[in-house]
Amino acid sequence: MAKGIMIIDGVRVPFDGEKNVLAVVRKAGIDIPTFCYYSDLSVYGACRMCMVEDTKTGKIEASCSMEPRDGMSIRTNTAKLLKHRRMILELLLASHDCSCTNCAKSGNCRLQELAQRFGVRHVRFPDTRPRYEMDYSSHAIFRDPNKCILCGDCVRVCEEKQGQGILDFAGRGSELQVMPAFDKKLSETKCVSCGQCAAVCTTGAITVNDQIGTAWRAIHDPQKRVVVQIAPAVRVAIGEEFGYAPGENILDRIVSALKIMGVDEVYDTNFAADITTITEAEEFLQRLQAGGPFPMFTSCCPAWVKYLELNDPKYLKNISTCKSPMEMFASVLKEKYAEKDAADSRTTYHIAIMPCTAKKMEAARDEFFHNGTPDVDLVLTTRELVDMIRETGIHLDELELESPDLPFGLGSGAAVIYGVTGGVAESVVRHCLPDKTKNALRQVRVSGIRGDEPIREVTYDVGGTEIKIAVVNGLVHAKELIADVEAGKRFYHLVEVMSCQGGCVGGAGQPYGLTAAKRERGKGLYAADASALFKRAEKNPVVTAMLADFGPQWCHDHLHVHYGTEE
Amino acid sequence: MSMNQRLARVSEIIDAHGAQPSQLIAILQDTQSAFNYLSQEDMTLIAQRLGISTAKVYSVATFYENFSLEPKGKHIIRVCDGTACHVRKSQPIYDAIHDYMHLTGKRKTDADGLFTLETVACLGACGLSPVLTIDGEVHAKMTPDSALALLDTIRKEEGLAK
Ligand code: SF4
Numbered sequence: 201m202a203k204g205i206m207i208i209d210g211v212r213v214p215f216d217g218e219k220n221v222l223a224v225v226r227k228a229g230i231d232i233p234t235f236c237y238y239s240d241l242s243v244y245g246a247c248r249m250c251m252v253e254d255t256k257t258g259k260i261e262a263s264c265s266m267e268p269r270d271g272m273s274i275r276t277n278t279a280k281l282l283k284h285r286r287m288i289l290e291l292l293l294a295s296h297d298c299s300c301t302n303c304a305k306s307g308n309c310r311l312q313e314l315a316q317r318f319g320v321r322h323v324r325f326p327d328t329r330p331r332y333e334m335d336y337s338s339h340a341i342f343r344d345p346n347k348c349i350l351c352g353d354c355v356r357v358c359e360e361k362q363g364q365g366i367l368d369f370a371g372r373g374s375e376l377q378v379m380p381a382f383d384k385k386l387s388e389t390k391c392v393s394c395g396q397c398a399a400v401c402t403t404g405a406i407t408v409n410d411q412i413g414t415a416w417r418a419i420h421d422p423q424k425r426v427v428v429q430i431a432p433a434v435r436v437a438i439g440e441e442f443g444y445a446p447g448e449n450i451l452d453r454i455v456s457a458l459k460i461m462g463v464d465e466v467y468d469t470n471f472a473a474d475i476t477t478i479t480e481a482e483e484f485l486q487r488l489q490a491g492g493p494f495p496m497f498t499s500c501c502p503a504w505v506k507y508l509e510l511n512d513p514k515y516l517k518n519i520s521t522c523k524s525p526m527e528m529f530a531s532v533l534k535e536k537y538a539e540k541d542a543a544d545s546r547t548t549y550h551i552a553i554m555p556c557t558a559k560k561m562e563a564a565r566d567e568f569f570h571n572g573t574p575d576v577d578l579v580l581t582t583r584e585l586v587d588m589i590r591e592t593g594i595h596l597d598e599l600e601l602e603s604p605d606l607p608f609g610l611g612s613g614a615a616v617i618y619g620v621t622g623g624v625a626e627s628v629v630r631h632c633l634p635d636k637t638k639n640a641l642r643q644v645r646v647s648g649i650r651g652d653e654p655i656r657e658v659t660y661d662v663g664g665t666e667i668k669i670a671v672v673n674g675l676v677h678a679k680e681l682i683a684d685v686e687a688g689k690r691f692y693h694l695v696e697v698m699s700c701q702g703g704c705v706g707g708a709g710q711p712y713g714l715t716a717a718k719r720e721r722g723k724g725l726y727a728a729d730a731s732a733l734f735k736r737a738e739k740n741p742v743v744t745a746m747l748a749d750f751g752p753q754w755c756h757d758h759l760h761v762h763y764g765t766e767e
Numbered sequence: 768m769s770m771n772q773r774l775a776r777v778s779e780i781i782d783a784h785g786a787q788p789s790q791l792i793a794i795l796q797d798t799q800s801a802f803n804y805l806s807q808e809d810m811t812l813i814a815q816r817l818g819i820s821t822a823k824v825y826s827v828a829t830f831y832e833n834f835s836l837e838p839k840g841k842h843i844i845r846v847c848d849g850t851a852c853h854v855r856k857s858q859p860i861y862d863a864i865h866d867y868m869h870l871t872g873k874r875k876t877d878a879d880g881l882f883t884l885e886t887v888a889c890l891g892a893c894g895l896s897p898v899l900t901i902d903g904e905v906h907a908k909m910t911p912d913s914a915l916a917l918l919d920t921i922r923k924e925e926g927l928a929k
Pocket residue numbers: 296297298299300301303304305306307309310311312347403404405
C-alpha cells in the first residue's frame with residue numbers, strides 16, 4: 201500500500217494505504233462532496249462532484265478515482281471547482297422533481313444537502329424530462345425514477361453486495377435511466393426485497409414502502425387491540441436518530457413512547473427468538489440423526505429464503521422448516537389472543553417493528569395468511585417508527601423507562617443476538633452443546649462465530665460428532681458459498697445466512713449508516729446478551745412452560761413452514 | 768419458428784462465442800442478425816448462460832442504437848435524415864408516416880406488424896432528396912402525400928384495407 205505525504209490546500213497530509221485521494225482529503229478534515237462514491241462499494245467515478253485541482257498543472261480531476269502519490273499537491277476549493285460543482289448541481293436539479301417538502305428522503309438526501317451547501321437557489325435550465333411512472337409494486341420499496349440522479353449506488357449495491365443485479369442503467373444520453381431489466385416493475389423481477397438499494401440511494405428515488413398511515417389508523421381505532429413486537433436489532437439503532445450513539449440500547453424508551461402513542465401492548469421479538477432457537481436446534485439434532493439433508497440453512501431472513509426460492513429452489517429442502525421469530529410470534533399471539541378477542545369483542549391488530557424491508561414481503565407471503573388475513577397485520581421498519589415518534593413530538597430522553605410487557609416481553613441473551621450476524625447460529629450451538637457451563641459459553645463466543653468477515657467457519661464437537669458451521673452475511677457471499685458447496689469444495693452441517701451486511705443490524709429499515717455504525721450496533725447486542733438474566737433459550741421459563749402446554753402437535757402445526765411445497 | 772427453436776438458435780450463438788461474458792456485444796449482434804431484433808426471452812437466456820444479470824444485458828442492449836428490442840415489421844421504411852434531405856423537408860415526411868402508422872412513444876413498428884419506420888443517415892442520393900427507402904428500394908423526391916400513397920399501395924397488395 202502506498203505511503204507518503206500529500207499537500208492538500210497547502211497543508212502537508214501523510215497518507216498510508218488510503219485507496220484514493222478522496223479518502224486522504226476526508227482524513228484531513230475536508231468533506232469533499234460526492235454523489236456516486238459510497239465507501240463500501242466500488243468506485244464509479246461518474247458524478248464529477250469530487251473534483252480537485254492540481255496546484256501545478258491546474259488540471260481538475262475526480263479525487264475518488266485518483267491514487268494518492270507522494271508529493272502530490274492539490275487544492276479542494278478553488279473558484280474553478282466551486283463553479284464546476286454548482287454547475288453540476290444546477291443541471292441535476294433541472295431534471296429533478298424537486299418536491300422536498302413532501303419527499304420521504306428530505307433531511308437524509310444528499311442532493312438536498314449539497315444543493316443547500318453550495319447555495320444553489322435558482323436553476324437556469326428548464327426541465328425537459330418526461331415524467332416517469334412510479335413503481336409501487338414491491339412490498340418493500342418504492343421507486344420514483346423522477347428523483348433519480350443516476351449515481352448508480354443502488355446498481356452497485358444490488359450487484360456487488362447482494363449479487364442480484366436487479367437494477368441497472370438503461371438507455372443512453374438524455375434517456376439514461378436506472379431500472380430493472382425491460383423496465384419491468386420490481387414485483388415482476390427476482391428482487392428479494394432486501395431494500396439495500398433504498399438504504400444507499402442518494403436521493404428519494406428509492407425509499408422504503410411507507411405504511412405509517414396504516415399504523416396510525418389501527419392505533420386510533422378503538423375496536424382494535426394494537427399489539428407490537430420489537431425485533432432485537434431495532435433497539436440498538438433507533439437511538440441514532442435521536443442523538444444516542446450507535447449501539448446504545450434504548451428499548452425501554454421505545455416501549456414507553458409506543459405506550460404514549462396509544463399502543464395497547466408492547467412485546468419483544470426475543471421471546472419468539474427463544475422459541476425459534478429451541479425448535480431449530482431440535483430440527484438440527486434430528487437432521488444429524490437422520491444424516492441430512494445438509495447443509496441446514498437458517499430460515500430467519502426472508503430475503504434469503506426468497507433468493508433460494510427464485511434462483512435455486514432445489515435447496516428449499518435444506519432450509520430449516522422453522523418459521524422466523526416474527527412469524528412464530530404471530531402464531532403464538534393468534535393462539536393466545538383468540539379468547540381475549542372473543543371476551544372483549546375487540547380485534548387484536550399485530551404490528552411488528554423490524555430493521556428490515558424484506559419482513560414486509562414475508563408478512564405478505566401466502567404461507568402466512570390464514571382466513572384471508574395476514575398473521576402479522578403490519579410490519580413497520582425502524583425508520584418508520586422514528587418518523588411516528590417525531591410526529592408525536594415525544595422527547596425520548598425525558599420519558600420514564602418501561603420494560604416490555606409480560607409474558608411475551610421476556611427473552612434470553614441468546615435471543616437478542618439474533619440481530620447480529622452469527623447470532624442465530626450461536627444461539628443454536630448454545631442449545632445443542634451438552635456442556636452447559638459458563639466456560640462453554642465463553643468458548644463459543646471466541647470460536648470465530650462472531651466477527652465482520654462475510655463468511656466465517658467454525659467447528660464444534662456435539663456429542664462426539666464434529667459439527668461444521670458457516671455464517672454468512674451479504675447475499676453475494678451466500679451465492680459464493682453455495683457454488684463451493686455444490687462443487688464439493690466445502691461441506692457444512694449448518695449455514696446461517698443473513699442478507700444484509702452485519703446481519704439485521706445492517707437492515708435496510710434501519711437509520712442510514714455505514715459499516716462502522718453497523719459494527720457498533722452489533723456490539724450493543726452482544727452487550728445486551730452479556731447483561732441478560734439468562735443466556736440460553738431453554739432457560740426462558742415462559743417459553744418452556746408455554747411450549748410444554750401447547751404440546752408437540754401444536755408446535756409441529758404452528759411453528760413450521762414448508763417453503764415451495766404444496767403443504 | 769417456435770420460441771424453443773428460437774432459443775435453441777440463441778444458445779448456439781452463445782456457444783459459438785464460448786459463452787464468454789466478454790463476448791456479450793458480439794452475441795447480441797449475432798442474435799439480432801438472426802432474428803432482426805432481440806426478444807426479452809433472448810436476453811434473459813443470454814444473461815443466464817453468461818452468468819450476468821438480465822438488467823446488465825438490457826443495459827447494453829439499450830445503450831447501442833443498433834439493437835432493436837421489438838420485432839420489425841414486414842416492410843422497413845427508412846427516411847433519410849441526412850443534411851440535404853433535412854433541408855428539403857424530410858421531417859414532415861417522417862411525421863406523416865409516423866401518424867399514418869399510429870406510432871406512440873418509442874415504438875417504431877405498427878400494430879399490424881406491417882411497417883417499421885426508421886431514419887437513416889445520408890444515402891448518398893442527395894441530388895434526389897428528400898429520399899426514403901422501402902425494403903432497400905430508393906424512392907426519390909418524396910412529399911408526405913406521395914410517401915403515404917406508397918404505403919397505401921403496399922397495404923392493398925398485402926390485402927389490408929386502408
Ligand atoms: S430526493 Fe432529495 S432533493 Fe429530491 S425532493 Fe427528495 S429530499 Fe428533495
